[in-house]
Amino acid sequence: MAQKQSVYWNPLLETLPREKLQALQLKKFRRIMEWAYKNSPFYRALYKSAGIKPGDIKTMKDVAKVPTLDKGMLRDVQTRPPFPYGDILSVPLEKVTEFRQTSGTTGTPVYQADTWQDWEWWAECWSYILYAQGYRKTDRVFIPFGYNIFVAFWAGHYGAEKLGCEVVPGGVLDTEARILKMQELKCSAFMATPTYVLGMADTARRMGIDPAKDLFIKRITCAGEPGASIPTTKKRIEDAWGAKVYDHIGATEIGAWSYECLAQSGGLHVNEAFFLVEIQDIETGELIEEPGRNGKMIITALDREAKPCIRFDSKDVIRWADYTCDCGRTFRLIDRGVVGRADDITKVKGVLLAPTAIEEVVRSFSELSDEYEVVVTKKGDIDDILLKIEIRQGSEGKKEDILNRLKDQLRVKTNLGYKMEVHPFGSLPRYDVKAKRFKDLRKKEG
Amino acid sequence: MDLKIITAMGAKIEELQKMAEEIIKLGKGIQAVERNGVRLLASIKMLELNVCDVREVL
Numbered sequence: 160m161a162q163k164q165s166v167y168w169n170p171l172l173e174t175l176p177r178e179k180l181q182a183l184q185l186k187k188f189r190r191i192m193e194w195a196y197k198n199s200p201f202y203r204a205l206y207k208s209a210g211i212k213p214g215d216i217k218t219m220k221d222v223a224k225v226p227t228l229d230k231g232m233l234r235d236v237q238t239r240p241p242f243p244y245g246d247i248l249s250v251p252l253e254k255v256t257e258f259r260q261t262s263g264t265t266g267t268p269v270y271q272a273d274t275w276q277d278w279e280w281w282a283e284c285w286s287y288i289l290y291a292q293g294y295r296k297t298d299r300v301f302i303p304f305g306y307n308i309f310v311a312f313w314a315g316h317y318g319a320e321k322l323g324c325e326v327v328p329g330g331v332l333d334t335e336a337r338i339l340k341m342q343e344l345k346c347s348a349f350m351a352t353p354t355y356v357l358g359m360a361d362t363a364r365r366m367g368i369d370p371a372k373d374l375f376i377k378r379i380t381c382a383g384e385p386g387a388s389i390p391t392t393k394k395r396i397e398d399a400w401g402a403k404v405y406d407h408i409g410a411t412e413i414g415a416w417s418y419e420c421l422a423q424s425g426g427l428h429v430n431e432a433f434f435l436v437e438i439q440d441i442e443t444g445e446l447i448e449e450p451g452r453n454g455k456m457i458i459t460a461l462d463r464e465a466k467p468c469i470r471f472d473s474k475d476v477i478r479w480a481d482y483t484c485d486c487g488r489t490f491r492l493i494d495r496g497v498v499g500r501a502d503d504i505t506k507v508k509g510v511l512l513a514p515t516a517i518e519e520v521v522r523s524f525s526e527l528s529d530e531y532e533v534v535v536t537k538k539g540d541i542d543d544i545l546l547k548i549e550i551r552q553g554s555e556g557k558k559e560d561i562l563n564r565l566k567d568q569l570r571v572k573t574n575l576g577y578k579m580e581v582h583p584f585g586s587l588p589r590y591d592v593k594a595k596r597f598k599d600l601r602k603k604e605g
Numbered sequence: 606m607d608l609k610i611i612t613a614m615g616a617k618i619e620e621l622q623k624m625a626e627e628i629i630k631l632g633k634g635i636q637a638v639e640r641n642g643v644r645l646l647a648s649i650k651m652l653e654l655n656v657c658d659v660r661e662v663l
Contacts, residue, residue: 183661279650280651
C-alpha cells in the first residue's frame with residue numbers, strides 16, 4: 160500500500176524534539192571542529208592559539224569559547240598556499256571539484272572550494288528549502304540565472320533536480336527571452352533575487368505580457384537580498400506575478416541555511432540539522448537567546464568538508480521570532496529574515512538607520528516604481544540624506560501629495576528627515592542580481 | 606517513525622558505504638569505477654546525514 164507523502168523533506172530531522180536537535184547539533188559541532196582541527200592548518204593554528212581543542216567542547220555553552228571567523232580572515236588565508244584557497248582547505252586540492260566565489264560586495268571576493276560531497280550537500284540543503292516551499296516533481300522550474308562563478312541559484316538548480324522537478328536553465332538568455340521561454344513552457348516556478356523578479360515583471364509588461372495572467376507561475380523563491388521578507392516588497396512581487404513568494408537566505412561561504420515554508424508565519428526557519436546559528440549582541444558579544452532582540456549572526460555549517468565554516472561572523476543582523484510556525488517543524492524561526500548587516504546599519508544624524516526600513520516604506524507606495532536610491536553625504540558636520548524615487552506613469556499629477564506622505568512615513572519609520580528627488584520613470588539604475596541602492600558617501604568625502 | 610525502522614535504515618546505509626568503498630578498492634585504476642564510486646559515496650553521505658545521525662540521538 161502506498162504511504163501518504165510527507166509534507167516534510169525529512170520528517171526525522173525537521174520535527175525532531177528540541178532537546179534531541181540540540182544534542183545532534185552538539186555532536187555535529189564537535190565532529191566538524193575535529194575535522195577542521197585535524198585537516199586544516201589554518202583552523203589548527205587558530206584553535207591552538209586560543210588554547211582550545213575539539214575535546215573541550217562538552218556542552219553547548221562551550222561552543223561560545225571557540226574563536227570566531229570573519230571575512231577578513233577568509234581573505235587573508237587566500238594569500239597562502241595551496242592556491243587559490245589557502246591552508247584553510249581541509250582536503251587535498253585534487254579532491255576539490257567546484258570553485259565559486261563571493262560577489263565581492265563588501266571587498267575582495269572570497270574563494271570557495273567544494274568537493275563533490277559538498278556539492279551534494281548544497282543540493283540537499285536546497286531540497287529542504289524547495290520541498291518546504293511546495294516544490295514537487297510535477298513542477299517545471301525556470302532558473303533565470305547567469306550560471307557563473309557565483310553559487311547563487313546553481314545549488315537551487317541541483318536541489319530542484321533532486322526533488323524530481325523538471326529544471327529549465329535560463330542561462331545566457333536575456334530577460335525578454337527568458338519571459339517568452341517561461342510562457343512557452345508553462346513554467347510553474349522560478350527563483351531569482353527580488354530585484355530581478357520585479358524587473359522581470361516590468362519587462363514582461365513592456366512586452367505586453369501580464370505575468371499574473373499570461374504566465375503560469377505559482378511560486379517564486381527569492382534569495383540574495385532581504386526583499387522577500389519585507390512585507391511591502393513581498394506584496395509587490397506577489398501582486399505582479401499572481402504567485403506566492405518565499406524567501407530563502409544563504410551565502411557562498413556558509414551554505415543555504417534558512418527558508419520560509421508554506422505556512423508563511425512571517426519568519427524563516429533555520430535548518431538546524433545542518434547549521435548552528437548563534438545570535439550575539441553587536442556591542443557586547445553576549446549571546447542572545449530571547450526573541451525580538453537584534454544581534455549579529457554567528458553561524459556554523461555542520462557538515463562542510465573542503466572548507467569548513469565554523470563560527471563565522473557573517474555580520475548579518477537577525478533576531479529570533481517571538482512566534483511559532485504552524486507547519487510543525489521544530490527548527491527555530493528568525494523574524495523577517497536578515498533585517499540588516501552589522502556594517503550596513505549606520506548612524507545618520509545620530510540615528511541608527513537600517514536601509515531595509517527605507518525599502519519597506521518606499522515599496523508601500525503603489526504610485527512609486529520598484530526602484531529607488533538613497534545617498535548619504537556629509538556637509539561640514541551635518542549628515543544629509545537624499546532619497547531618489549520614480550513616480551509611476553499616471554500618478555505624476557499627485558506628486559506633491561505623494562512626497563508629503565512619503566516624508567511623513569519615513570520620519571515615523573526611521574526618525575529621519577529626507578531630501579527628495581523625483582526622477583523620470585525608468586531612469587534610475589536597474590539591477591539583474593544584487594541591487595546597490597544605499598550609497599553612503601561620507602567616508603569617501605571624509 | 607518507529608526507532609526500529611530508523612535503526613534498520615541506518616544499518617543498511619552503513620552496508621552501502623562499505624560496499625561502495627570495496628567497489629572502489631576492487632576497481633582501483635579504473636577511472637570509471639573510482640570516480641563513480643566517489644559520487645556514490647557522496648550520495649550515501651547524504652543518507653548518513655539524514656538518517657544515521659538522527660539514529661544516534663534518539
